[in-house]
Amino acid sequence: MNYLTRRLLTFPLVMLGVSILVFVSIRLVPGNAITAMLGTEAGLLTPQQRAALEAYFGLDKSWPVQYGHWLMGVLRGDLGISVTYGKPVLDVILERFPLTLELALLSMLIALAIGLPAGIFAATRNEKPSDLGVRILAMIGQSTPNFVVGLLIIYILSVGFGVLPVMGTFTPFFENPLENLGQLILPALTLGFAFAASVTRISRSSMLDVLSEDYVRTARSKGVPALSVIWRHALPNALIPVVTLSGVEFGYLLGGAVIVEQIFALPGLGRMVLDAILQRDYALVQGSVLFIALNFMIVNLLVDLAYAVLDPRIRLGDR
Amino acid sequence: MGIVKAIFAHPSGRIGGTIVGLYILIAFLGMAGITPHDPLMQFRVDRLHAPNAAYWMGTDLFGRDVASRLMVGIGQSFVVAFASVALAATAGTVLGLAAAWFGKGWDGLIMRVMDVLLAFPAILLALLIIAVVGPGTWTSVMAIAIVYTPIFTRVVRGPALSLKTRDFVDAARTFGSSRHYILTRHLMLNLVAPLTVQVTLALAWGLLTEAGLSFLGLGTQPPASSLGLMLSDSRNLMETAPWLLVFPGLAIMIGILGFNLLGDALRDILDPKTRRAVA
Numbered sequence: 001m002n003y004l005t006r007r008l009l010t011f012p013l014v015m016l017g018v019s020i021l022v023f024v025s026i027r028l029v030p031g032n033a034i035t036a037m038l039g040t041e042a043g044l045l046t047p048q049q050r051a052a053l054e055a056y057f058g059l060d061k062s063w064p065v066q067y068g069h070w071l072m073g074v075l076r077g078d079l080g081i082s083v084t085y086g087k088p089v090l091d092v093i094l095e096r097f098p099l100t101l102e103l104a105l106l107s108m109l110i111a112l113a114i115g116l117p118a119g120i121f122a123a124t125r126n127e128k129p130s131d132l133g134v135r136i137l138a139m140i141g142q143s144t145p146n147f148v149v150g151l152l153i154i155y156i157l158s159v160g161f162g163v164l165p166v167m168g169t170f171t172p173f174f175e176n177p178l179e180n181l182g183q184l185i186l187p188a189l190t191l192g193f194a195f196a197a198s199v200t201r202i203s204r205s206s207m208l209d210v211l212s213e214d215y216v217r218t219a220r221s222k223g224v225p226a227l228s229v230i231w232r233h234a235l236p237n238a239l240i241p242v243v244t245l246s247g248v249e250f251g252y253l254l255g256g257a258v259i260v261e262q263i264f265a266l267p268g269l270g271r272m273v274l275d276a277i278l279q280r281d282y283a284l285v286q287g288s289v290l291f292i293a294l295n296f297m298i299v300n301l302l303v304d305l306a307y308a309v310l311d312p313r314i315r316l317g318d319r
Numbered sequence: 320m321g322i323v324k325a326i327f328a329h330p331s332g333r334i335g336g337t338i339v340g341l342y343i344l345i346a347f348l349g350m351a352g353i354t355p356h357d358p359l360m361q362f363r364v365d366r367l368h369a370p371n372a373a374y375w376m377g378t379d380l381f382g383r384d385v386a387s388r389l390m391v392g393i394g395q396s397f398v399v400a401f402a403s404v405a406l407a408a409t410a411g412t413v414l415g416l417a418a419a420w421f422g423k424g425w426d427g428l429i430m431r432v433m434d435v436l437l438a439f440p441a442i443l444l445a446l447l448i449i450a451v452v453g454p455g456t457w458t459s460v461m462a463i464a465i466v467y468t469p470i471f472t473r474v475v476r477g478p479a480l481s482l483k484t485r486d487f488v489d490a491a492r493t494f495g496s497s498r499h500y501i502l503t504r505h506l507m508l509n510l511v512a513p514l515t516v517q518v519t520l521a522l523a524w525g526l527l528t529e530a531g532l533s534f535l536g537l538g539t540q541p542p543a544s545s546l547g548l549m550l551s552d553s554r555n556l557m558e559t560a561p562w563l564l565v566f567p568g569l570a571i572m573i574g575i576l577g578f579n580l581l582g583d584a585l586r587d588i589l590d591p592k593t594r595r596a597v598a
Contacts (some may be wrong), residue, residue: 010431012501028451143576145527147534148552148568155557255440259531263554273443274535277450289447295437313550 015294019074022289023067026282033059033280037083057083057283068097070286079287084279089287092272096256099170100269102180104253105190108246110192115199116242122124122200123207123238124230134200142196150190150263157186168265187264191257195249202245240310247303254299255292325588335580342574344354346397348594349390356384358391358544367560377562387572388401388544395545396574399456399538400525403463408518410464411471412510416502418472419479430476433469441466445532454537463528467521474517475510482506484584506594519585523578530571546571 079089122134256270326332376385445462532538532549553563
């Protein structure tokens with residue numbers, strides 16, 4: 001059985017595990033979903049009204065029955081109804097997802113645009129002062145938490161330039177691209193900062209590895225120009241670890257960037273999950289965690305497939 | 320002592336080792352209550368005072384000394400990071416060794432459970448655990464430990480699998496060494512190097528996650544002091560009192576930098592394969 005088939009076969013198994021884990025853990029959260037939904041007004045409910053609400057959301061059944069019912073729904077594409085939003089969970093997730101997806105894409109673009117050239121530059125000047133400079137900057141970038149970067153950006157903008165970043169609203173890209181980018185550029189820079197540092201470090205070290213390979217030395221000794229050696233011969237192979245790192249980071253970002261969304265008051269997936277956990281919105285937590293885990297696993301699978309495209313020597317079946 | 324010498328002979332190791340050493344000292348002083356002022360004392364006449372000789376890093380909205388709170392906060396963050404990484408490393412080592420040693424069904428079961436945990440973005444898993452148990456210092460420890468256990472399990476399982484088939488393990492078996500002896504002496508001793516590197520890098524990540532959870536209000540609870548909490552409090556005051564943002568921000572960054580540099584140096588020293596390539 002080759003690697004890809006094995007990965008595809010364990011896929012549903014892991015998803016089943018994720019679904020059980022999230023189903024049980026959200027039910028272990030102290031408190032009652034109906035009380036969390038209605039707040040102080042829950043005290044005004046008669047026992048009959050409470051029972052009717054519990055029956056409506058299926059909360060009156062035993063856990064195994066609730067789980068079975070939910071799982072059957074999931075298989076049909078029905079993730080249930082969110083108690084807090086009063087609409088289908090999938091709709092709520094899909095409303096938030098464009099922002100999260102765009103933020104993840106923008107952050108990755110920023111990280112690659114800065115990190116890749118910086119890493120290659122440092123590798124070609126190995127152990128020279130400019131290499132050391134890039135390495136120090138990358139190390140600092142990797143060690144700075146994104147909430148520190150986010151707060152510093154806001155501070156510099158507000159104190160240095162007297163402007164406050166746009167916060168709390170989100171305009172879809174296709175509605176008004178300029179306004180959309182204005183809203184997302186600072187959070188994307190915040191997330192892209194540490195990401196760029198990681199890309200710099202990994203592309204530098206993998207470029208150094210490739211530059212010492214025999215075939216690169218052969219190309220050089222044949223008199224191939226230095227730039228061509230780097231771009232045509234070394235880069236395609238040096239990209240493999242960069243693709244892995246970027247893929248995994250991107251997968252994480254698709255789960256929402258809770259802290260950065262919180263700082264910039266963005267209505268993304270991360271904050272939605274945080275609120276759903278705090279509100280004990282069972283269906284929304286279950287649905288969104290399943291959605292996030294699925295995305296994460298699909299991205300990881302795609303990263304593995306990208307290996308094969310970038311380096312035909314890698315046989316996925318051998319691993 | 321050979322390893323300490325090697326760390327200080329390595330450029331990143333020297334800087335990282337010094338930072339980590341200094342932070343451990345500050346953490347001890349903070350935890351022992353040896354701070355310039357009482358970290359909870361409110362000097363009401365000196366609220367939001369800029370840094371001066373009496374308050375090295377200024378005071379906060381309640382007139383509390385930022386430097387003292389920072390020292391206690393570093394201690395708090397270190398306790399959470401060290402405790403959670405110790406738990407994760409222990410659990411991960413036991414699970415990784417068990418998966419590698421017993422193989423087949425056990426390996427499949429343990430690694431699939433780890434896959435499930437790894438399918439969650441880390442912060443999300445931590446949030447879920449905190450929601451179940453309620454926020455607090457020890458919840459953060461547990462949450463960070465659970466999030467990091469699968470990584471240690473993987474770090475241990477891979478090398479353990481290959482060590483298991485090596486001749487010296489077969490030889491030990493033939494000589495009648497007990498399973499316990501083989502696992503603790505032959506396998507564990509050979510895993511010390513990858514584990515040490517992973518522990519150091521995990522400590523950087525532990526500091527980061529503790530600060531992140533406290534920043535969201537889900538870690539250390541006020542009035543106790545924590546770096547993430549201090550940063551979160553600085554949000555509305557950064558224009559009038561930038562020192563509330565700058566000092567805790569720098570403290571977190573330099574602490575994480577220290578562990579990252581030390582981890583890189585250890586990887587160079589303990590794993591000759593990566594010596595040249597590591598950035």
